Amino acid sequence: MSPTLLTLVVFLPALGALAIALLFGKERENEIRWAANIILFADFILSLFLLRGFDFDTTELQGVTRMEWIPTIGVEYFTGIDGMSLALILLTTMLGTIACLSSWTYIGTRIKEYYVYLMILQTGMLGVFIAFDFFLFYMFWEIMLVPMYFLIAIWGGKNRMYAAIKLFLYTLAGSVLMLVGILALYFYNHSVTGEWTTNILAYYQLSIPSDLQWWAFLGFFLAFAIKVPMWPFHTWLPDAHVQAPTAGSVILAGVLLKMGTYGFVRLSLPILPEASIQFAPMIAILSIIAILYGGLVALMQKDWKSLVAYSSVSHMGFITLGIFALNPIGLQGAVIQMLNHGVSTSGLFLVVGLMYERMHTREIAAFSGLGKVMPVFATLFAIMALSSMGLPGLNGFIGEFLILIGSFEWNPVYTYWAVWGIVLGAAYLLWLFQRVMFGEVKDDKIAALNDLNLREIATLVPLAVLAVWMGLAPNAVLKTIEPPVNAIIERVHPGYFDGSDITPPPLPSIPGAQMAADTELEPVDEPLAALPQSLPQVLPIEG
Amino acid sequence: MLEYFWLIPLVPLVGVVVNGLFASRYIRSQLFTGVLASGCMLVAFAIGLGSFVQLAGMPAADRHVEIELYDWISTSLVHMHDNATGVSAAPFNVPFGLQFDPLSALMVLVVTGVGFLIHVYAIGYMKHDPPDKGFYRFFTYMNLFASFMLILVLGNSFAMMFIGWEGVGLCSFLLIGYYYQKKSAGDAAKKAFVANRVGDAGFLIGMFTIFFTFGTLDYDQVFAAAAANYQVGAGVITFATMMLLIGATGKSAQIPLYVWLPDAMEGPTPVSALIHAATMVTAGVYMVVRSNVLFSLSPATMTAVAVIGALTALMAASIAMVQNDIKRVLAYSTVSQLGYMFLACGVGAYAVGVFHLMTHAFFKALLFMAAGSVMHALHGELDMWKMGNLRKYMPITHKTFLVGTLAIAGVPGLAGFFSKDEILWNAWAGPNGAPWLWAVGTLVAGMTAFYMTRMLIMVFYGDSRMDEHTESHVHENPHVMTAPLVVLAILSIVGGYVGIPANLQIGPLAALHERVDIVRWLEPVTGGHSEATEDHGEADAHAMLPQSDTLVGPAVGGEAAQVVARAGDEPAIVLAAQETGGAEQEHAEDHTALEWTLMLISTTVALAGIGLAYQIYGRGKPVDEPAKRFGGLYSAMWNKYWVDELYNAVFVNRAKDLGRALWVFDDAVLDGTVNGVAEATKQSANASNEFDGRVIDGTVNGVANSVWSSSWVFRALQTGMVQNYALVIAIGAFVLVSAYLFL
């Protein structure tokens, strides 16, 4: 797998945006549409080639590009992927394509700008998944915000300004605190090793003192928790989702929210293992609150889209619960649930968008009997809803199931609470389904609706297929993410795998740097190293 | 055939794919769709039958075939909670595996056999639906259901069972909501799924507990490890089985989660027959029987199962006595009969539970389909007060319905008599039996006889209460609908002879018993534990003997009669006695006497129920006499004890309230600062039109608001008067000096 290909996959959308901005006049709307769709689709196809020659058994980064960038402060252009990044990149390119396709008629004004923003956003998101340098990571992390702001602020609903500013400010407030955390680690690293570096992998090798870990974790936590969003930092989400255009919601739910959980997995856990353990119970409780709270609030929504938005809060609660179960199965479940949520919630947002485009309302009460008028739509909606509520055989089940097992391994009490999220999931989604799909066709407007056209079907069918495939054969994904997951868990709970026939792989090493044979990770802390092997439980918080 | 048994759940999928994708646009033929769907069921049945026969030809101990199609889920390492089994950590691996053993085989035959008949029936029943709209949808769902149900009974692990478990729930949802234009149908569908999900939450927790105890979800490994490592009464097992029981009460409509089943009657009648009578609702029973090793290790759970079963049976039967809706009576009857099955399982007579499951599948499917036949003829009329004297117009329906009624009422000689009697006997004499359980069971038997007779009379006898238009159109239904009724009627008569009770094993019946006995057939599954074998050491010894011959029963009974008999076996009643030791013969004689007594009492009670119903309703005049006579009780029963209202008030509405409250909380508190500064909110509302319309601003907004309002405060300091600026400089300097001095 060549670094060039990876770089191309990431930057092709941005180049495309530049090309569209410079080459096309505003009035050449259809050409712009075609160009944008073709570029993003080509990007998706290219990203599939990443699979070729990908080594699924290693945690080492692949497709690495490593260049000096700002040597004065130790910043490198350092990109590469492991299994987890690969999965998220494929998700992103696919959802990007779908989001672009779904905008064909939905977006009627300022076409050129729209596609330019969409494509810049795409590069920003992809960049986060390949960046292994803090500086670069942070750059991509923040770049995303700007086009997203415009997508919501220009093409959003009635209250769009409020939602866009809220999204921007809220997430920015989190990420600047993360920046402070990054800098704290940066100087600590310098004080220990005497080197200025922002290479994330270098930080995997550090043993950071507890109090610094605690503070840095807090900074990272705020950034990621807001992005996820975890309860009680979630209030930007319903606003943003409700106001955003469909493609914006798709991207937001499908990819942007994953940034937060990705950050937890990629940065918080391996760099700050001790603090992760300390924070885990609190995060678990917040997650469970999110699961139940999101579900209950979703139950009472009158707006179709905000219902889906709150369901996101609930589902993301599962993901954070899985991550902070801090065991392999919970983490595997969380990562796969990230993909699942990307597939199913994006699908649900597409569904809402299709209806909004036809009816110009999202009031649930305005719909009734759609099943009769639009059978194809109803079927696809049903599949997405079922996948979202975790029906076995579809993708959502795998993630929730593994996460619940993970949290059960940690502490069954968490599972006893979280499992009610599944009940609520069925309740609000089926109630929604019943209200809009069942019942009499109540007015002529609904009776006159057309079922989906080919383009619209093309946006939903890949998601439906993926939902079934990942539900029936999740192993392809599980195996891809297993090496990184094992490595991270070994870092957090050294000795977790002792006595089993699994040898956890090391965390990725810095390519090019000569790794001495004894660069086994030092145990983070003595009490941790002496973790009883049979019971990976919550450790008492020290200090 | 046996090596192809894994095809059984896949065959109906052919129907799903073909009908689901092509019927609406390209095929548009009721005949094709119906025949394809039924054909799939028939093929599945054929494969099932072939495998069954082959299985029967194997030694009892070897009757177990497993196949793993592919690795479904396999994950990294998980640490167990419990070290009793010696496994401290294992990956969580779930193969997509199926197994075929006596229990699965029996269930497969019931599902595909009864399912096939119902599919055929539905071709006639659904013919008013256009082939490219509802009709194909119906058959697609039905086949999908069959597929999931078969996965449920064939799965080789709890996880596989869960796939089927949720899948059938989904199909149930879709089929209950089939007439989705009706709001009540949509509501019922949702209620069914959500109630089931509550149970599923229990199931999941039970499953997790099992996994973290045994390190696997595979039945064989779990049961072997449980039997080897755990004593009766182990806490973790009790917890796990209690959780599983919650799941079972959801699926099998037991207290406290039974409320969805009566509402589920909103679905088309074939659905009620297949899903809500014969198959899906028995999944809970199947699960308990399948996990009998675990349940038997937990007396507390067993007691709970028995008590829940008994109470459900009693409560549902009492409600059924006063309902006027033909399908609701049958629905409550189903709940009640499922309670019987739970009672059987709870007292330890698992095989008997399965026995009743099978006979119930026959006669309840028959009753539902007959009721559907009536409805069909009456254009969807459900109210029994608007029927009467239908035997004149619908002779076949009448006769088959009569058979069904007699069967369920427990009239000796018919299927229901045998299975019900076995249950009652075990309720008294089984390892966990108690006289009061028997008493409740017997009372329910009488009530069952009462409401079934009442129904029979109201529908088929007496004077017609139909309006003229309806009456003029009433006619017997076509053969495609009546033929399945006839087949099921025959099964309802002979189905009971596969499990003849000990006291009736005389003459030809004894000979038959030696050849076919469902209890013995299920022994590899249910008999592997201590209670069953203590008294029957001998039977075990016999089981080890080489098979002298294997007989395939007469074809007349369909699948059910084809039970293998083994020569020279003692009657293998699973739960023959409580005491251990002593002379076998004496015990047998004691039992026989007691069994005769109990049988006579229960039969008498059943006949009394019939007589009472005839007394009240059979005199040609419809009366609301019971309503007057038992005012309060009647009204309680009529209103189904207000359980729906209670649940709505306590759970549903509270959940909604909570959701609403949290939403307000979200808006007001989280999303709005502790709105300390009322001024801030006001100003922000004025100052910025993007804040418009938000009466309640929240935490986040509150922060924004305080920034906003402090901005105004700060700006107010900037007076424009240059000497004020100078003053601020002077004050600033002073503050710095004092700060320096005092810090």
Added chain:
Amino acid sequence: MENMPFALSDLASLNGEITLAIGACVVLVWGAFAPSGNRTGSRFAGVTLLFVLAAMAGVMFGVPAQIAAGVTSAFSGQLAVDGYGSFFSALFLVAAALAIGASFRFLDDEDAHAPEYYFFMLTSLIGMMIMARAADLISLFIGLELQALSVYVLVGYLKKDRRSTEAGLKYFILGGLSSGIFIYALSLVYAVTGTTNLEAIATSLAVPGTTENPILILGLILLVVSLAFKVAAVPFHMWAPDAYSGAPTPISLFISVASKAAAFAMMIRLLFVAFGPMAASWTALLAVVSVATMTFGNIAAVTQDNVKRMFAYSSVAHAGYALMGVVAGTEYGITAAMFYLFAYTFMNIGAWGMIVLFRREGMPCDRVNDFAGLIHRSGWAATGMVIFLLSLGGIPPTIGFLGKWYVFGAAIEAGYGWLAVVGAINAAISIFYYLRLVKVMFIAEVDEDVTLVTSMPLNVTLALSAAVTLLGVILATPFLEWVQSAALPF
């Protein structure tokens, strides 16, 4: 040599200042004889630009040659010859060049007399350069006053505009007060230490007991007060919003960048070189001032409807960020503050330059709503403005982000983690009002009464600023190396 008041070679180290002084004379004399009015401003602008560029060449090539030759100071220690001074000199000259680009057409449109305008610009430049290089309290004071007096005039330059004259007068009164405090503080310091040479002051402070002298402490505090005034730090900032919003926009542009940078240059050298031994005292004072400055500046900007005032407050806040580097009290901190000012120069000039574009009915206009629908009029202008605003907000990939990286880093390195957190929160607050402008530009409908008045020099100014702002991170290395090599050793 010892007896000479100064060596002739010392003049070489003044080549930049001398060039500018000649330029100032040329402009003034030519202006006296040239016919006035009738849009002749661009000639003087051109000449001035020429001299500024020539001075730049002198600073960039002449001074390094001297440093290479081992010269460290000139004029008997009055001026330091070091990279630090050159860096700031170059920064002022760049700012001046860009400001001239923004002034070309502006003066003509305002019908203002050009020669004196450029004359004062040049003299203020000389003052700033001396401020950055002064190694003695006397030269420091002279540089400061030269700069300040020139700037007072420039702020009040539009003599028919009430707002301009009012701003000039206010600035003058308050500036005079702060100069008075400054000179008084210097006199106290002199009273205790007996010397005006910065390094000598440090030496005498090293004598045990000196630093506890109350007169010295009072002097230091008053010094900090007046320095805080010059950088417009809260609560001594109050002149800034009025002066910046009243002044002609190109002058606001110039002084919000160059004067501020000059004040920082002076402050850093004074505090670090002369008062290094008392660092503990002034870092504590400045930490408080830094927090107040960031917070107050940002919050006050939130509700502004006038873009110039909004940016005025924003520049107050930015002084707070730059102060974080000073507060750190480390060499890293100096580097951070210097780089922050470097970044700030370009993004702020860009943002102010955009305001110059707008005119309503021929008059300069500066309401937020005047920016309405800019995207529909000029995609380039709107995109450029977004870049500047994002950079001011510290959002990557702009140079402002790298600046924040540095100053937050400096604070954290020095153990002021909490200060970095406050800075981070402030960065988020600032986005609130920057986004307001973005919103207006991208979403609101075009106001037809407003016209965009462009000119080639202004476009060049904007394009250069945008280029540095956007590419500053990607091509950061040479800039950073320059800054690092120029930072005062401490």
Added chain:
Amino acid sequence: MATLGLNHYLLLSALLFGIGVAGVLMRRNVIMVLMCLELIFNAANINLVAVSRFRPDMTGQVFTIFTIAVAAAEVAIGLGLVIAMFRNSQTVNVDEIHLLKG
């Protein structure tokens, strides 16, 4: 008779400084404000000269010369601005110039 020490001069200059600052803060007439600014400068000058005298060091006196020159320039510029201001708003009262605020 007590000799005048350095502290007396410092006290005097402090008084002068205080009067100057108070004048800047309180006088409404902008000319008076200008004069008070001069007082502040002169306070500094007294310090410089006195110190220069008491610890024999010429720097202070040199500094004073420069300060006086600067103060002159300052007054010149200040008066210019006051005149411009007066032309526009017909007032020399600092209370009345507050167009720019908020």
